[in-house]
Amino acid sequence: MENSLRLFRKTIGIFGRCNAGKSTLLNNIIGEERAITSSIPGTTTDPNRRAFELLPYGPVEFIDTPGLDDTSVLGEIRKAKTREVLATCSVVILVGNTGFKPEDWELQFIEENQTTKKIIGIINMVESKTENLEAWKKFFEKFNIPYLLHDCKNGASSAVRNFLVQNLQEKVQKTVVADLVPKGKSVVLVIPIDAGAPKGRLIQPQMLVLRELLDYHIIAHVVQPESLKELFLNLKEEPGLVITDSQAFAQVREQLPDKIPLTSFSILMARFRGELAFFLEGIQHMKRLEEGAKIGIFEACVHHVQKNDIGSEKIPAILKKLTGLNFNYTFYKGREFKINGDLDLAIHCGGCMLTQEEMEKRIEFFKEKGIKIINYGMLFAYDAGILERALKPLGGA
Numbered sequence: 001m002e003n004s005l006r007l008f009r010k011t012i013g014i015f016g017r018c019n020a021g022k023s024t025l026l027n028n029i030i031g032e033e034r035a036i037t038s039s040i041p042g043t044t045t046d047p048n049r050r051a052f053e054l055l056p057y058g059p060v061e062f063i064d065t066p067g068l069d070d071t072s073v074l075g076e077i078r079k080a081k082t083r084e085v086l087a088t089c090s091v092v093i094l095v096g097n098t099g100f101k102p103e104d105w106e107l108q109f110i111e112e113n114q115t116t117k118k119i120i121g122i123i124n125m126v127e128s129k130t131e132n133l134e135a136w137k138k139f140f141e142k143f144n145i146p147y148l149l150h151d152c153k154n155g156a157s158s159a160v161r162n163f164l165v166q167n168l169q170e171k172v173q174k175t176v177v178a179d180l181v182p183k184g185k186s187v188v189l190v191i192p193i194d195a196g197a198p199k200g201r202l203i204q205p206q207m208l209v210l211r212e213l214l215d216y217h218i219i220a221h222v223v224q225p226e227s228l229k230e231l232f233l234n235l236k237e238e239p240g241l242v243i244t245d246s247q248a249f250a251q252v253r254e255q256l257p258d259k260i261p262l263t264s265f266s267i268l269m270a271r272f273r274g275e276l277a278f279f280l281e282g283i284q285h286m287k288r289l290e291e292g293a294k295i296g297i298f299e300a301c302v303h304h305v306q307k308n309d310i311g312s313e314k315i316p317a318i319l320k321k322l323t324g325l326n327f328n329y330t331f332y333k334g335r336e337f338k339i340n341g342d343l344d345l346a347i348h349c350g351g352c353m354l355t356q357e358e359m360e361k362r363i364e365f366f367k368e369k370g371i372k373i374i375n376y377g378m379l380f381a382y383d384a385g386i387l388e389r390a391l392k393p394l395g396g397a
């Protein structure tokens with residue numbers, strides 16, 4: 001579980017010469033004085049890691065590093081550590097500074113990393129020194145590296161964050177499911193049509209997945225849970241992936257051999273929207289709740305409450321079963337988003353009727369308030385004892 005939390009974070013290393021402003025840049029991005037900065041070269045002596053939600057991109061981990069040109073006695077050891085960090089980064093920020101010109105340090109760094117990593121340039125604007133600015137611009141342009149001129153000490157941190165998001169966007173998850181299906185394999189979709197299913201249509205995540213499979217010419221078999229056994233009797237080849245509605249997890253698991261990859265629509269959606277790591281933290285937090293904790297249950301639609309309603313009946317029953325504790329519940333419905341008082345945990349529906357922005361705003365709100373959140377689907381998977389199995393097709397375990 002903990003591994004999967006890390007797995008979904010993109011590692012972004014911050015590199016450059018001593019005094020380039022790497023640590024100041026880190027502080028500027030995250031909006032707090034995390035790293036020590038000073039005009040003394042070699043201030044940062046060890047890689048300094050900081051997990052951060054770079055919205056709307058998703059979870060990342062920044063690593064501030066010692067200077068590439070550290071010439072102190074311990075310089076060689078530090079450089080070795082920096083190389084170790086470099087090997088774990090798929091994205092690197094190369095920090096320059098108008099107080100000096102780009103030299104062999106930066107040249108070598110780019111030559112060694114340009115083919116394997118995404119490089120993003122930052123030119124720190126130091127005081128009134130502008131004489132080296134043109135040299136830095138030309139340097140980055142020569143290698144086709146996107147760069148931002150920025151005063152890290154005084155500039156708005158949102159400018160750097162937006163620039164990073166813009167340049168990372170191409171790395172954002174583009175497909176909901178197609179990249180998870182082995183070539184030539186089919187996919188089975190398990191969709192129960194029960195009293196809770198909307199009349200005459202599928203819900204958005206199901207449509208999104210189905211449409212993408214068609215776009216990618218991947219064969220999809222669509223069944224209700226009761227027909228799964230019959231389908232398998234008729235299939236000539238095992239499918240590459242089974243995707244189920246979260247509420248049918250237990251039923252599907254009973255019928256499906258362990259070797260067949262299984263996940264759910266809600267887990268795919270959480271990955272697609274970049275929320276997965278945050279929800280996994282929520283699951284860990286749920287285990288630590290105490291008697292009487294305040295839980296908010298959020299559904300973005302207002303529907304007529306039926307018997308065995310998910311939000312008001314099933315979820316509280318699952319939590320009671322999992323923890324043996326009694327909690328205080330508040331139910332929130334609809335698109336309007338207002339919270340009364342503090343919460344110890346938020347449990348949210350799939351949010352398929354919300355726009356990406358609306359959902360992001362909610363998640364950002366929870367993060368700012370330090371409230372952990374999980375979605376219905378992940379809670380169902382955890383309750384069925386198959387969360388790890390359901391994360392495996394996504395690369396997590």
Ligand SMILES: Nc1nc2c(ncn2[C@@H]2O[C@H](COP(=O)(O)OP(=O)(O)OP(=O)(O)O)[C@@H](O)[C@H]2O)c(=O)[nH]1
Nearest residue numbers: 018019020021022023024037038042043044151152
């Ligand atoms: N005016 C201005 N000063 C900056 C900027 N970025 C960094 N500085 C200053 O430059 C000095 C060095 O900044 P650091 O962030 O400590 O540099 P570093 O790259 O982390 O240096 P090492 O840890 O020694 O490798 C500090 O005095 C910062 O305040 C900037 O954008 N504008």
Ligand code: SF4
Nearest residue numbers: 301349350351352353
């Ligand atoms: S927005 Fe939430 S409540 Fe509405 S259909 Fe989607 S998952 Fe269900």
Ligand SMILES: [Mg+2]
Nearest residue numbers: 022023043044
């Ligand atoms: Mg530093």
